[in-house]
Amino acid sequence: MTTAKTPAYVEIASDGVAQALDVARENLESGDELTLDFSRVPRIEARDLRALEALAKTGEEKGANISLRGVNVEVYKVLKLARLTSRFSFER
Amino acid sequence: MPDNGAPLSAERIAYLEGLVSQARTAAAIFSQCTQEDVDRIVKPMVIAGLKQAQYLARLAVEETRIGLLEDKALKNMVATEFVYNYIKDKRTVGVIREYPERGVIELAEPIGVIFSLTPVTNPTSTVLFKCIMAIKTRNAVIFSPHPRAWRCCSEAVKIMYETAVKHGAPEGVFTCLESHTLEDNAYLMHHKDVGLIDATGGPGAVKAAYSSGKPALGVGAGNTPVYLEKTADLDMAVVDILTSKTFDNGTICASEQTVVIDDEIYDRVLKKFADLGTHICNEKETELLGRTVIDPATGYMQPMAVGQKATDIARFVGLKVKPNTKLLIAPIKGVGREYPLSVEKLFPVLAVYRAKSVDEALRVCVDVNHLGGLGHTAVIFSNNDAIVRQFGDMLNAGRIIVNSPGSIGALGGVYNDMVPTFSFGCGTGGGNSTTDNVNVYHYLNIKRMAKRTPAHMWFRVPNQIYFNMNAVENLRNFPSRSTVIISNPPLEQIGHVDIVRRSLPPQTQVRVTIIPDAEPDLKIIAQGVEALNFYKADQIIALGGGSVIDAAKIMKLKYESPQADLEELAAPFLDIRKRVVQYPTEKVNHSRLIAISTTSGTGSEVTPFAVMTDKERGVKVTLADYSLTPDVAIVDPQFVMSMPKGLTVDTGVDCLTHALEAGVSIYASAFTDSNAMQAIRLVFKYLPESYENPRDEEARTMMHNAACIAAIAFSNASVGVNHALAHAFGARFGVAHGRANALMLPHVIAYNASVPTKFMPSPNQRAYVAHKKYAMIADLLGLGGHTVEEKVAKLVAATEQLLDRLAVPRSIAELGISKEEFERAMPELTKNAFDDPSWRSNPRMPLISELVELYWSAYRGRGAAQPKAATMPEAVEEEAFV
Numbered sequence: 001m002t003t004a005k006t007p008a009y010v011e012i013a014s015d016g017v018a019q020a021l022d023v024a025r026e027n028l029e030s031g032d033e034l035t036l037d038f039s040r041v042p043r044i045e046a047r048d049l050r051a052l053e054a055l056a057k058t059g060e061e062k063g064a065n066i067s068l069r070g071v072n073v074e075v076y077k078v079l080k081l082a083r084l085t086s087r088f089s090f091e092r
Numbered sequence: 093m094p095d096n097g098a099p100l101s102a103e104r105i106a107y108l109e110g111l112v113s114q115a116r117t118a119a120a121i122f123s124q125c126t127q128e129d130v131d132r133i134v135k136p137m138v139i140a141g142l143k144q145a146q147y148l149a150r151l152a153v154e155e156t157r158i159g160l161l162e163d164k165a166l167k168n169m170v171a172t173e174f175v176y177n178y179i180k181d182k183r184t185v186g187v188i189r190e191y192p193e194r195g196v197i198e199l200a201e202p203i204g205v206i207f208s209l210t211p212v213t214n215p216t217s218t219v220l221f222k223c224i225m226a227i228k229t230r231n232a233v234i235f236s237p238h239p240r241a242w243r244c245c246s247e248a249v250k251i252m253y254e255t256a257v258k259h260g261a262p263e264g265v266f267t268c269l270e271s272h273t274l275e276d277n278a279y280l281m282h283h284k285d286v287g288l289i290d291a292t293g294g295p296g297a298v299k300a301a302y303s304s305g306k307p308a309l310g311v312g313a314g315n316t317p318v319y320l321e322k323t324a325d326l327d328m329a330v331v332d333i334l335t336s337k338t339f340d341n342g343t344i345c346a347s348e349q350t351v352v353i354d355d356e357i358y359d360r361v362l363k364k365f366a367d368l369g370t371h372i373c374n375e376k377e378t379e380l381l382g383r384t385v386i387d388p389a390t391g392y393m394q395p396m397a398v399g400q401k402a403t404d405i406a407r408f409v410g411l412k413v414k415p416n417t418k419l420l421i422a423p424i425k426g427v428g429r430e431y432p433l434s435v436e437k438l439f440p441v442l443a444v445y446r447a448k449s450v451d452e453a454l455r456v457c458v459d460v461n462h463l464g465g466l467g468h469t470a471v472i473f474s475n476n477d478a479i480v481r482q483f484g485d486m487l488n489a490g491r492i493i494v495n496s497p498g499s500i501g502a503l504g505g506v507y508n509d510m511v512p513t514f515s516f517g518c519g520t521g522g523g524n525s526t527t528d529n530v531n532v533y534h535y536l537n538i539k540r541m542a543k544r545t546p547a548h549m550w551f552r553v554p555n556q557i558y559f560n561m562n563a564v565e566n567l568r569n570f571p572s573r574s575t576v577i578i579s580n581p582p583l584e585q586i587g588h589v590d591i592v593r594r595s596l597p598p599q600t601q602v603r604v605t606i607i608p609d610a611e612p613d614l615k616i617i618a619q620g621v622e623a624l625n626f627y628k629a630d631q632i633i634a635l636g637g638g639s640v641i642d643a644a645k646i647m648k649l650k651y652e653s654p655q656a657d658l659e660e661l662a663a664p665f666l667d668i669r670k671r672v673v674q675y676p677t678e679k680v681n682h683s684r685l686i687a688i689s690t691t692s693g694t695g696s697e698v699t700p701f702a703v704m705t706d707k708e709r710g711v712k713v714t715l716a717d718y719s720l721t722p723d724v725a726i727v728d729p730q731f732v733m734s735m736p737k738g739l740t741v742d743t744g745v746d747c748l749t750h751a752l753e754a755g756v757s758i759y760a761s762a763f764t765d766s767n768a769m770q771a772i773r774l775v776f777k778y779l780p781e782s783y784e785n786p787r788d789e790e791a792r793t794m795m796h797n798a799a800c801i802a803a804i805a806f807s808n809a810s811v812g813v814n815h816a817l818a819h820a821f822g823a824r825f826g827v828a829h830g831r832a833n834a835l836m837l838p839h840v841i842a843y844n845a846s847v848p849t850k851f852m853p854s855p856n857q858r859a860y861v862a863h864k865k866y867a868m869i870a871d872l873l874g875l876g877g878h879t880v881e882e883k884v885a886k887l888v889a890a891t892e893q894l895l896d897r898l899a900v901p902r903s904i905a906e907l908g909i910s911k912e913e914f915e916r917a918m919p920e921l922t923k924n925a926f927d928d929p930s931w932r933s934n935p936r937m938p939l940i941s942e943l944v945e946l947y948w949s950a951y952r953g954r955g956a957a958q959p960k961a962a963t964m965p966e967a968v969e970e971e972a973f974v
Binding site: 044045046074082 | 116117118119120121123124204262263264285
C-alpha cells in the first residue's frame, strides 16, 4: 500500500538558485511532488542551469514530479534554449 | 595529426555531445545579456587580443611555418582593433535598427551555437575575429582549427575565453576541439543544436559545411585578377601590389594572383617591380616555377609553398635570385590548366600578362576570375572611370578593389570603407550564400517587426462639378478655340446637342461628332481621334450616357498620347497604386474634357473608368486610371427629363448598387461614406418618384445628383461582388447591367452581412464592419429594428420592396431562363465572375462555391436573400465608419 505524499513547496531566492536546487535534489525521494517557485528569480546563471539539469535527471530517476511555478518569460526562454522545458511541468 | 576515416567511438561521441551541451547552455544563458553587458565584455577582449598580437603571431609562425611574424601580428591587430572600431557602436542586442517611417523595427536574435572552422593561413587572426563577433552577438562557438594550426588557435581561443568570462560571458561560451578528425567535424556539422557553420578554410571544409544541410558561411579559395591599366599611377600600383602580395607571404586569399598589364606600360611596370626587389622570371624559369609550385596532377598550388618567402621558393625551385628578393614575377601567355601559374598561389609568386588592348585585358581578367576566383576579389589600377566601371561590370567578385592593394583592401577598413573582416563571402560563384565581408550581422538572426501601416487613401474627383437645372449654362465659362461635341443620334434628334452648342461662348468653333448609341469600339475611337486631330480640338464635350462619355475619355487619351497602347493599359491590377502599367504622361495635344451626363446611373462624368469593345478580339476592354476622369462634369437634369422608364430603372438601380457596394468596400473611407450614404438616401426617396412621375423635376434632379454622388463614392472606394456577378450574368444572358445588378442586390447584402468564410485582407479596416454599415444605412433610411441583424433584414426587405415598386424582374427564373440552361451556364458564369476585378474590394472574399450559391439564390429570387451563416455579431464595437 502506498501513501500519498504531501506536495513539497520551495521558494527559490534570486541569489541562491543553484544551491536551493541542489538541496532540493538531495532531498528528493521517490514519487515526490515538488513545486519550485521561481517568482523571485529574474535571471539565471550557467550554474543554475546545471543544477536544474541535475535535478531533472534525479527527478526522472526517482519518478518524482517537479513543477516550476512563476517562471518569467525571460527565464523560460533560457530553459527552452537549453532544452529543459520538456523535463519539468510549469505552473502559472 | 588526426586519424581520419575511423568511425566515432562512444567515448568520442560523448565528448562531442559534452561540447555541444556546454555551448548550448552558455548560449542559453548568454541570451539574457543586454547590449551593455556584451559591450562590456567585448572591449577587454579586444585589448587582450592587441596585447597578445605578437605572441599569437609568433606561435602561429612557429607552428604552421607559414607567413611572417610581423605581418601576422599586424593581422591580429586588424582583427581586433579595426573590427572593434567597426562594431563598437553597432547594436546587436534587442532593437538594432528602426525605420519609423516604414513602421519596421529590426531585432536581434542570437544564433546559439556556432561551429567554426579556422584556416592554417590566417589562424589566430581568424580566431580573434570570430570570438569578438560571437560575443558581440551573444553566441557560443565550438572551434575546430586546422590541424596544423591547432596549438596557436587553441591559445587564441583560451585568451579570448578567459577574458570574456572574466568580464561576464557565460562559462563554456568558447570551446576548442582537442584534436579532431573529419568525422568529428561531420558529427558537429550535422548536430541539431548547432545553428550555424562558419567555415573559413580550404575548398574541402567549405564544401563539407555547405553539404551538411545547416546554414553555413563558407569562405574558401580565390584567384584575384588585377588589371593594371595604362592611365594608372604606376608607382603607386607597383608598391601596392608588392605590399599586398608579399603581405604575410601572400597567404591572404584576396591577394593578387595574375596582373594583366597594358602593352604600353608593360616594360616600365616590370622595371619598377625589379627596382623594388622583384625577380622577373624568364621563360625557362617560369616553366620550371610552374612545374614545381603547382601540382601538375591537380592543377592546384603545392601546400609546401604556401606562405613561404620568395627566396625560399626560388631556392627550392632552383632559381638564382638576389638575397633580398621579395617577389617572383612569372610572365604567362594565357590562362588555364596549360598555364599552371594562372591559378591561385598563396605565396609570393605573381603571374603577369601583357595585353594589347583593353578588351583583351578584360577578357584575361575574366578568365582568371573564372579559374577558381568567382565571387572573391578583383583589383584594378586605373584613372579611367569608364574602364573601372566596365571592369566592375565584367568581373564576378564580391570585392572589386580600385587603386589599392587587393589583400589589405579586401580586409576592409584600411584602404577603404568596406566592412573589416577575416571572412570573405564569395556569393554563388564561390558556392557561398553572400558576397559580403562577413560581419556581426551574419552572426545574427535579424527579426523584422512590422507594424500595421494603413495604406494611403485618396479621394479624387473632377476639378469642377456643375449641377441642378440648367447647369449646362456654365459652359460659357470655358473658352475654347476649337470644341468637338461627341454625342449619339437620339440626343442630336431631340435637340440636346443644340442646347449644348448654344451654351458655349459665341466665338467658339464647334464641330459635332455623332457616334452610335452603343458601347464604343476601336473603329469608333479611331474616327473620333481623327476628328479631334483634324479640328485641333482644345476642348471635348461628351454628351450622353456611359457609352458616349467612355468613348470620349478614350478618344482624349489617344488624341493626347497617340502612343498609348490600349491593350497594355487594360492590363489587370490589384492595387491601382502599385499597378505595373502606367498611363502616359507625355502629351502631344492638350484638351479639356467636359462630360455632360444624360442618364442617372453610371456616373461616368466623374469616374476614372472607360469601357470599350475590341470587336476584332471579341473582348471588352476596361480602362481605369484617374487621368481618364473628365476635367469638368455637368449634372444637368434637363437632359434626363425625357429618359424612358426602363432606362430610369436600369440606371437608378445601377446607381443604388454603386452606393451600397462603395459603402461596404474595403476601400471605403469617411470621404466615400459620406457620398455613398447620401446617394443611398436619395435613391430610396427619389427613384420611385422618378419612375412613377417622370416629369417630376425635383425627383429627376435628385436622382441625377445621386448618380453622380454614388459615382464619386465608387470611383474612390470601388464596387464589389454584386458587380462581378452582374457583369458575368449580363454578358452571358444579354441582360441590361442595371437589371442584372437588381437581381443580385438583396442576396449580396445578406451575403456580406453574414460571417465571412474568408475575410478580405484589408489594412485600412480594423474589424469586419459590412453588417454594421448596412445597419447604419437602415437607420439612415429610418427602417427601424433594434439589433444589427434586424436592421440588415429590414434593409434587405426595403431593397426588395423598392425593386418591386420599380417592377424589375425579381428572379432570374422570371426572365424565362430554365433551371437546366442556368445550370449549364454556371461554370462559365462563376469563372467569369471570379475573374472580374470588381469583387476585389468586396468586404468578403467570395469562394467560387459561394458565387454559385449567390447565383442560385438570385435564380430563386424574392425571399431567398437570407444570411447563410449568422449575421456578424454586434459585440464588435469598432466604429463602422472608417
